[in-house]
Amino acid sequence: MASDICILLGLRIRELRTAKGWRQIDLAEEAGINENYISDLEIGKKEICLRTMQAIADAFDLTLAELLQGVESKPV
Numbered sequence: 001m002a003s004d005i006c007i008l009l010g011l012r013i014r015e016l017r018t019a020k021g022w023r024q025i026d027l028a029e030e031a032g033i034n035e036n037y038i039s040d041l042e043i044g045k046k047e048i049c050l051r052t053m054q055a056i057a058d059a060f061d062l063t064l065a066e067l068l069q070g071v072e073s074k075p076v
Contacts, residue, residue: 004044005071006041006044006045006046006047006048007043007044008044008071008072009041009044009048009068009071010041010042010043010044011042012067012068012069012070012071013027013038013041013042013056013067014042016060016062016067017038017042020060024038024039024042027056027059030059031052031055031056031058031059032055033052033055033056037052053067
């Protein structure tokens with residue numbers, strides 16, 4: 001069940017990355033972060049800090065709001 005906010009954000013990042021035709025290493029280089037961290041984010045294994053979220057948004061040329069578009073966790 002993909003209702004966890006980390007999983008949902010990971011799916012959003014993967015969706016944006018694949019739409020650009022980027023590999024994880026491409027996003028990592030654009031955002032200035034580790035490729036393994038990108039992998040962990042995309043599967044919801046790691047939580048993301050605000051600075052890293054901004055770096056990813058910048059890599060996609062998006063605002064934070066645009067990056068988070070459609071990422072909603074349902075209350076438990």
